[in-house]
Amino acid sequence: MTALGLDERYSRQELFREIGTEGQCKLTASHIAIVGCGATGSALASLLARAGVGTIRIIDRDYVEPSNLQRQSLFDEADAAESLPKAIAAARNIAAFNSEIVIEPHVADLTPANVGILLDGVQLILDGTDNFETRYLINDFAVKNSLPWIYTAAVGSYGVTLNVLPGKTSCLACIFSDPPQGTFETCETAGILNSAVNFAASIAATEAIKFLVGADEWLRRTLLSFDLWRNERAEVAADKPRAGCRTCGEHEFPHLAGEGRPHITLCGRNSVQIHERHRPVDLAQMSEILKPLGTVRHNDFVLKFWHEPYEMTLFPDGRAIIKGTTDKTVARSLYARYVGS
Numbered sequence: 001m002t003a004l005g006l007d008e009r010y011s012r013q014e015l016f017r018e019i020g021t022e023g024q025c026k027l028t029a030s031h032i033a034i035v036g037c038g039a040t041g042s043a044l045a046s047l048l049a050r051a052g053v054g055t056i057r058i059i060d061r062d063y064v065e066p067s068n069l070q071r072q073s074l075f076d077e078a079d080a081a082e083s084l085p086k087a088i089a090a091a092r093n094i095a096a097f098n099s100e101i102v103i104e105p106h107v108a109d110l111t112p113a114n115v116g117i118l119l120d121g122v123q124l125i126l127d128g129t130d131n132f133e134t135r136y137l138i139n140d141f142a143v144k145n146s147l148p149w150i151y152t153a154a155v156g157s158y159g160v161t162l163n164v165l166p167g168k169t170s171c172l173a174c175i176f177s178d179p180p181q182g183t184f185e186t187c188e189t190a191g192i193l194n195s196a197v198n199f200a201a202s203i204a205a206t207e208a209i210k211f212l213v214g215a216d217e218w219l220r221r222t223l224l225s226f227d228l229w230r231n232e233r234a235e236v237a238a239d240k241p242r243a244g245c246r247t248c249g250e251h252e253f254p255h256l257a258g259e260g261r262p263h264i265t266l267c268g269r270n271s272v273q274i275h276e277r278h279r280p281v282d283l284a285q286m287s288e289i290l291k292p293l294g295t296v297r298h299n300d301f302v303l304k305f306w307h308e309p310y311e312m313t314l315f316p317d318g319r320a321i322i323k324g325t326t327d328k329t330v331a332r333s334l335y336a337r338y339v340g341s
Contacts, residue, residue, distance in 0.1 A: 009100070010052050023213035024052060028101075030212045031055040033122040035110050035138060037086040038062065039192065040152050041128020042074035043201035044208075048126075049094045049101055051209060056094075057104040059118050060086045060128075061315065063302050071187075071194040083313075085301045107301055109275070109319065110134055112258035115141050124211055125149035126204060130186065132179040133255070139164065139172040140256035143247050148211060152204040156190045157229035159200030162222075162238060163207050166248070169221050170238035173247040196228050271323040272331035281318050281339065290338060310334060 014024050030053050034041050037060040045058055064072075064079040064086055072086075079089040087105035094103050106118055110129075115137060119125060125142060127150060129135055135151060142149040143166045151162040151172055164171050203224065210218050221239040226232065241248035283303045290296045294307035303314040310324040312334065320339065322331045 009098075013051060018215060018218075019209070019213055023215075026213050027052045027209065028054045030124075031057070031122050032124045032126060032208065032212070033057040033059060033119055034126045034128050035059050035119075035134065036128035036130060037074075037090050038068070038128060038130055039071045039187065039194075039197040040154055040201045040204070041126075042072045042086070042090060043198050044126050044128055044152070044205055045090050045094065046074045047201060047205040048208060049098050049103070051205070052098070053101065053208075053212065055102040055104065057106065057118070057122060058087045058090050059106045059108060059110055060090075061107060061109045061319065062086050063313065064089050071192055071197050073194070073198075082299065083297065083302055083304055084299070088301060107315075108317075110137060111275075112137065112256055115256070119147070122147070124208060126208060127151045127153070135172060136179055136255040139247060140253040142166060143171050144251070144253055144256060150204045150207055152200050154196045154200045155187055155192055156227075157193050157196050158225065158227045159196045159203075160223065160225040161200055161204045161207070162224070163211075163219055165219070167241070169240065170223075170242055171245065171248050174242035174245045175223055175236065175238060177246070193228065199226070199228060270326055271321055272326060272328055274320045274322070274331060274335050281314060281316055283314065283316060286314060286339070293338070305338065307338075312338060314339065 010024050013019055014021050032048065032053055034045050034056060037045060037058050041060065045056060049056060063083045064075045066080045068075060069077065069080060074093055075086070075089055085107040087107050091103040091105040108114060108118065110118055119141060125138055125147060127135055127138060138149055141147070142164060146166045148166065149164050151164065153160050162172070162175065163169060207219060222235040223238050225234050243249065246252045283298045286303055287296050287298045290305050294305055296303065296305045298304070305312045305314065310322060313321040320335055322334055325331055
């Protein structure tokens with residue numbers, strides 16, 4: 001036994017008879033992916049890492065900001081001060097409390113071009129994203145490849161989660177035929193309770209553990225939603241694929257094919273993301289170019305540039321997030337001015 005008694009790390013979990021020693025061994029041998037490491041994603045990563053899931057791949061293109069700390073308990077003030085990518089910060093912080101497992105951080109957007117690479121070899125996908133574009137991409141990939149995934153979302157005091165077992169249960173497109181159109185609430189517009197985040201993540205993490213230990217008979221087969229503030233709860237049956245579902249039934253995968261994927265999208269509060277990938281950017285060199293024009297800071301993963309009233313975050317693959325505007329034309333003009341067309 002070590003001084004810290006680490007050989008007993010999972011002893012209380014193994015005493016839960018539905019898991020036991022055999023189930024713990026299955027968790028240790030498991031390989032999962034968490035797409036998005038914001039509020040729900042970081043809570044999922046923390047819970048499943050502490051539960052001993054052997055390999056966790058974390059995919060996120062964003063970086064830690066002070067506004068994240070209210071609900072993203074995996075990160076701290078030092079991560080925000082360094083503007084660390086969430087995937088990198090998550091890997092470092094998880095290693096501090098469980099060095100026995102493997103964390104595979106990927107600082108990247110999940111796109112039709114890389115989804116096959118980033119999700120290759122995993123048993124289960126967990127949704128920690130904040131947009132339906134990526135969720136429908138995950139759904140297309142999962143159904144096409146018969147790969148289970150868990151949809152999870154939280155905003156305000158509301159949370160929702162759904163287990164998708166391709167060929168057995170409803171998929172996301174069975175429940176919502178098309179992505180929501182127009183304006184809908186996000187944590188940037190409606191706020192969010194950290195308790196709603198953790199409640200949703202706890203339910204999803206438990207479902208993930210059920211799946212990984214082979215307790216399929218106990219997996220929930222409904223879309224579960226709840227509002228912690230109003231004490232409301234609802235479930236929608238999702239125990240079988242919907243007849244005529246474009247994804248499950250017709251095997252059409254438009255999101256996987258990249259149909260209609262925009263090059264410029266709204267991203268958070270008063271900000272726009274430019275999905276530029278035609279050439280890499282040398283962040284150190286770009287930092288020197290931008291220094292005379294405003295305040296600039298960079299590390300190996302991200303560059304931040306402030307020039308009132310705009311703030312630009314630049315990634316090595318050419319992607320950029322420009323805060324201070326929701327006008328895509330203005331964002332493109334600023335990108336061309338500072339980074340080049």
